[in-house]
Amino acid sequence: MEEQLTCKESENIIELVDLTRVFEDGMVAVDKVNLKVKKGEFVTFLGPSGCGKTTTLRMIAGFDKPTSGKILLNGQDISGLPPHKRPVNTVFQRYALFPHLNVADNVAFGLKLKKIKVTYERSDGSRFTKVEKLSKAEIAEKVNKALKIVDLEGFEKRSVSTLSGGQQQRVAIARAIVNEPQILLLDEPLGALDLKMRKDMQLELKEMHKKLGITFIYVTHDQEEALTMSDTIVVMKDGEIQQEGTPLDIYNEPANSFVADFIGDSNIFSGTMTGKLKVRFLNKTFECVDDFAKNEKVDVVVRPEDVFLMDEGKGQVDGKIVSSIFKGVHYEMVCKIGKTEVVVQDTKERKVGDKVSIYIRPEDIHIMAKEFTANKYEGYITKKNTVVFGDGEFACDVTQLYPGSFLDEEGYLITAEGEKIDLTDVDVEVEVGLKDIDLNDVDTLEEEGGAVGNIVSIIYKGDHYQVIVRTDENEEDYVCDTEYTWNENDRVSVSIKPEAIRLKLKEEVKR
Amino acid sequence: MMKKVLAYGFLTLVLLCVYAPIFILIIFSFTDANIVGQWHGFSLELYKRLFTVERLRNMIVNTVVLALLAAAVSTVLGTLGALGMFYSKKIWKKVLGGASNINVINAEIVIAVSLALVFSMFAFNKTYYSLLIGHVAFCTPFVVLSVIPKLKQMDPSLYEAALDLGATPRKALFRVVLPEILPGIVAGFMLALTLSLDDYIITSFTKPAEFDTISTYVYNAVKNTAKSELPAFRALAAVIFLIIVIVVVILNVRAGKKNKNETFMKKEIK
């Protein structure tokens, strides 16, 4: 057992342990990343720009030093090693070919610097070692071989500036692999190519990976690229790994709504568990296969191709088609159900305005825990400069919508630039922290507003209770953290301090 | 059409004004009259004097050698400075960059007197060393200014690529960064050369008493025409002009049409 474990460990060519990089300006680019990469794997770091994927790659290459944490290569910490001593090579985003050298000299650059320790044996059996450079013939042979792999034979003497983007890309790859690195790092290498070229190169890189048998670590923000090429995808966001798995896993079982949204097209709904294997969203309870606690707030992800359109009344929920675009193989249609839009992909077209019904199979409903940090509502401002949301009306501070503004005696908002704005009926996004909601017995409800509802769930969270209050009218939920004990089905009033209501304009108000 | 004629006419007029003095000198370099405007018949006497009178010859050699030396020192110092500055922390970048730019903006006379004050404290005051230092102090900032943009234009991943392929930082600098910024270095050298050749004020404050460059000689000769070899300078002007024409033609032929801009625009930053 013990032996097996070490054997398994040694399969990991690279291991990141609590790898962290904080930039000089305090930005945390990579936050305690832990990752194991197996020998010979094609691993892709996928994420939006600024997610830390390139920084992670640069730390593996040695261009950036980790603030803390370790990079283990074959079990040995290399985080202190300068880049020229690491057995890894990089294919750079914009190729970074040396403009003053021709194709062959670019490819030979690393070989000419390489030193080899050669052990000689004399005829009497005694041995001695000598540090040598590679001979010219050896270099030429290796360069030829590398250029052959990337399909660029005959380009040796060409100046790199005369090559097309795709050819430069190949030279960059040849220049890296000619050094026989243990790991090839690729930093968005196809980003500068046009679509057709990119597709071809994806397949070629995949082929090359098979042929060379070395580990590829690939960085991209293109989810399709990642799905096509990788053995393992590591989805990153804000310096943290969101999910790690095979392309199939990541596509079918996204770990959270971010991954779901980033990989492929998805409909993401806010939902609530209403019972065992039952989830309520789109104002309707659906059967599902993921088990979550009753009353838990969840994100529901449904892929557009998993939504079936049926004639009105025949599916689970009825709606109306509001747009339809032909996308080549299928139509992409938007079906409006209540206030929510559902994107649907189907080969059969429905006309805009058609009344339809949708059907989603239980196994196509992917439910993931919601990172619930604040209550979010859509609301509007009243004449009295209060805000209406969640079936209630609350006093609030509207001047936060415009920094430096204030209210004049008539109730108009004067901005810092001196403009006068009437906020009546302006749509806003409202955010209220979990701790900022006060619950009171309903009979103490004061005149000034608030909302009324029933407690539908109480979860004990160690040192406090998380209580969910649901209103009658539109079934809006207030989630609040409280130290007081309540009982389920208690009828309570919700009040929020004006300064705790955070407002954001939905769109710029016309002045 | 009318507009075009006016435009060309204007350009021609300005060019005429720019070149008239030079051409007059060249024309009268082929006669040995002491005063421009008098024609004593065709003669190459002034050219002969230019290359045979020892004082003249020495002065020309002095000027060229000084300029080459100052430009070489400035180029090395400035290139290293630009590289170091470029890869330093922001604060050092600002401090060094600011200090470097002082002499770019400063009036030559202020540079000259401030240097004279410093040199007066040292034994090498008014020697060839003080002269060289003066020229280097004046020229180096311009080298820095022509190298820095090249560093900025350079793809930063080139240096990283060299490291990645096994080069030590020093090798990466020599084999990748230096070739990449070479045009800027060459332009900086040329600029330093012309600045040094042109300089009068700093030279006059830092040079040894017996030492003359073209600038100081002509300046003094113009003020005191009587005993000088001033007419020979008409021949010198002609020779310099010829060299310029040759260099321009060679560069034109050699450089591709696009690259020309850079080499010739070098004086623009002055």
Next chain:
Amino acid sequence: MASSVKAVARENYAGNEKKTFRALFKRSYLAIPYGLFLALFVVFPLFLIVYYAFTDKSGGFTFNNFVAFFSSSTYVSNLLISIGIACVTTAVCLLIAYPVAYILSRFKSARSYIFVLLFIAPMWINFVLRAYALREILNLFGLLGKTNFLNTVIGMVYDFLPFMILPIYTTLIKMDKSLEEASADLGGNGAVTFFKVTLPLSVPGIVSGAMMVFLPSMSCYVITDTFGNSKVPLIGKLIESMFGTNANWNMGSALAIVMLIIMFITMLLTGGFKGEKETTRGNAL
């Protein structure tokens, strides 16, 4: 026998781990020589100037040098004449250079290049030699020694014109041509397009050209000596004489400080026009 030696093993050699000077090398260290040079021969001299300006001959602290400067009508008028000459020179240069740069910038690229070169080439002839050439011409026309002020301006314009043409030309060439097309498209005629679009957009070039002409022409006494028979007193000449014939280093330093302040003010004013980023060459780094 050499042939009896054969290689039996080859392995990659990563170099030995020497924590030597080389390992401690940082690219920023390359600036050290230049940094020291700047400190010794640029910054320190300026401090010396300040020191001399605020001391008297015995080395005691004093404001007298400045008091003497501003209470002497000769000195002050010298300063005003310098500024006046610089202003006139800059204006004349601009009037000639702008049309030249504008016409050049309209040429087809290949041809314009040769023309631009024609305007720059004289700069490579020694500055004093060029002044001498012009002096001979003025002599031919009989102007020398008669119209000193005019001669000085002619000389300055002759010497500094290329410095005005180049930056304006560069700005015009780099300007997005579609802006002018847009103006024409929106109904602006030639004049409107020029005054509302081209001219405002070329202001940065004008400002940096003006700086390159204004600052040196304030102190370039070589030209006044050559053309103005030393009759046009420039502040530069005054400083020179304080360090030369008059041998009053303290006064000379005070004058240098006055010049520095004027230059600083000019930089500040023009910097204000263009925003900090483009302050001529000051922020080129």
